[in-house]
Amino acid sequence: MVEFFDMGGYGFYIWISYGIFAVMLGYNYFAPLSRHKKLIQTLSLFYNRQ
């Protein structure tokens, strides 16, 4: 188990890399979804004012 996390002494670099990669890809995927939700709200207000 310790061996798996240590990765021959490179564990720190490897896990940080994968962590940043996962966070960035996750953020990038979900950000437009919440933007879409907000956009629908903004647009419905926009149409109601017209």
Place this chain on the structure above:
Amino acid sequence: MGDSYRIIFIHAPSAWMSMFTYVVMAVAGATGLIWRIKLGHAVARACAPLGAVFTFCALVTGALWGKPTWGTYWIWDARLTSELVLLFLYFGYMALISAIEDKRTASRAAALLAVVGLVNIPIIHYSVEWWNTLHQGSTVTRLARPAMDIEMLIPLLIMFAAINFYFIASLFNRVRCELLDQERQTQWVKNLVHKHQMNGQAHG
């Protein structure tokens, strides 16, 4: 090399996508400029943050690979510097889009920047051959014979395929928002928003 090679599986696909996304962005922007296809501009605008994410990942994972193998996080060599320029091109594109009030003017100006910046892509790709750099040469994309163990090549190719699918899904996500925003005066967007409202009322 030790276990640090494991970073390659995310570094190389990110770096590849950082360039691929830029080409898609520039081509989409060019179609918007030349044929005045608004969808082209929407795709180009959707590509920019996506490409910036890939470029950022490539730079950070590269730095974390460089520290244990070369002994430094960063050096100003050709490959690393040109990749950093790519990140700034994406930032410049996004800054230009948000700086100009009129969306159509903004898209046209930014598309021009994207097309001019296309010159950076071959520089990144060939930087390892044109200049002496710390960065190793291509191992996968050269056609002659892959300079890599089959056991490492297969997972790497799977990662390449996966990140391409991720790119497509993510691009659709973003283009959807760009299109709704851009086409807000059209009847189909009005109908769509109205439908969403009705659904929202039914659920909540």
